[in-house]
Amino acid sequence: MRHLHNTLYVQTQGTYLHLDHDTIRIDHEGRKIFSIPLHHLEGIVIFGNVLLSPFLIHRCAEEGRAIVWLTRSGRFKARVHPPVSGNVLLRHAQHHALADPERRMQLARRFVAAKIRNTRFTVMRSARDAPDPTDQAALQRTARELARALGQLEHLSNQDLDAVRGIEGEAARTYFASFTHMIRSNRPTFALDGRHKRPPRDPANALLSFLYTLLASDCQSALEAVGLDPQMGCLHALRPGRASLALDLLEEFRAPVADRLALTLINRAQLQHRHFDHHPGGTVYLNEEGRKIVLTAYQKRKQEEVRHTLLREPLPVGLLPLTQARVLARYLRGEMPHYPPYVAQ
Missing domain, CATH: 1.20.120.920 (CRISPR-associated endonuclease Cas1, C-terminal domain)
Incomplete structure (x- = not known):
């Protein structure tokens, strides 16, 4: 069986990503602008000044979703991934x-x-x-x-x-x-x-x-x-x-x-x-x-x-x-x- 999930790319500066039950909610200036079910995603890539809640980071780590931080222009800065898997x-x-x-x-x-x-x-x-x-x-x-x-x-x-x-x-x-x-x-x-x-x-x-x-x-x-x-x-x-x-x-x-x-x-x-x-x-x-x-x-x-x-x-x-x-x-x-x-x- 083949599975191809999406990657969530977030580049709007000042946005905040957090969990709302099993959904990622994205807020900007205190207002909800987007949401997506967590199970639809294989990873998250963020650009520049974008914040993630600790609970979202923990949930991604637990379920094997990588989070990648890039600069606003797209240069790699850091990566968080779950514990090493495999034999x-x-x-x-x-x-x-x-x-x-x-x-x-x-x-x-x-x-x-x-x-x-x-x-x-x-x-x-x-x-x-x-x-x-x-x-x-x-x-x-x-x-x-x-x-x-x-x-x-x-x-x-x-x-x-x-x-x-x-x-x-x-x-x-x-x-x-x-x-x-x-x-x-x-x-x-x-x-x-x-x-x-x-x-x-x-x-x-x-x-x-x-x-x-x-x-x-x-x-x-x-x-x-x-x-x-x-x-x-x-x-x-x-x-x-x-x-x-x-x-x-x-x-x-x-x-x-x-x-x-x-x-x-x-x-x-x-x-x-x-x-x-x-x-x-x-x-x-x-x-x-x-x-x-x-x-x-x-x-x-x-x-x-x-x-x-x-x-x-x-x-x-x-x-x-x-x-x-x-x-x-x-x-x-x-x-x-x-x-x-x-x-x-």
Whole structure:
């Protein structure tokens, strides 16, 4: 049985969330503005100055709902989740597997291969739909370069993790260098001059960073739900406070989930220049109206169905991280010879 619940995103500043029996009630300036049954939600994400009652936090912890705090502009600040679930033997198997350089390398290579394949799929799809021959030719060149990167990845030794990271980084630079060629609406506003993360310096980077933050939170929740340690990854270096495995899993979904949604919002002119705030020093972030548009579209995107190559059946986009987390757990327990990542079709 498949279950896909909603995530509650709250960004109206000064709101207060509290329990009213089995319902979350949202008040603003002493007046009720919204309510939703608690059992409809899988998590809560709040932006900036939003308050939650202690009883609501306790109830979410007891029932396994994560709460994520972001800044008003969408940068991650903190996360509260329930006590660790799952079999301790699974985490032991995870740590044992990732301590093996060869298995760690194999898994990292599969994450990167999936990322490049999914990125290439997005590029080829945009090339096919591009009305301008110049854009079409540029995207076709990018697709060929990404295909060469996949070939390089296949011929690496089983000990060269830095080389895997190098190929991933170069493929990402190639992809983002051609991102503007996939933009068909309001290109002067959304042209992308390389990937700038911290801080984003143009609307396209601000949009991508915001979507990646949402998707990374979903990946971390999925790993925790199956009992894996989101901190113990293979591709991303281990650092205190970094959910390395969640970032590894995120690589599979950047292009088919976040990037394609970003391009849809831009090319359908759902986002405009007015939906971004430009701050001193050149920093750019989505404003409240822009975030509302993106959050609504993100929730709708999670309800759409795609065909999963392993399951061979339609699956809601919102269940992809959880599905892959379960597949990863099977691989780490030794139930599968290889980890099959998600590849878009």
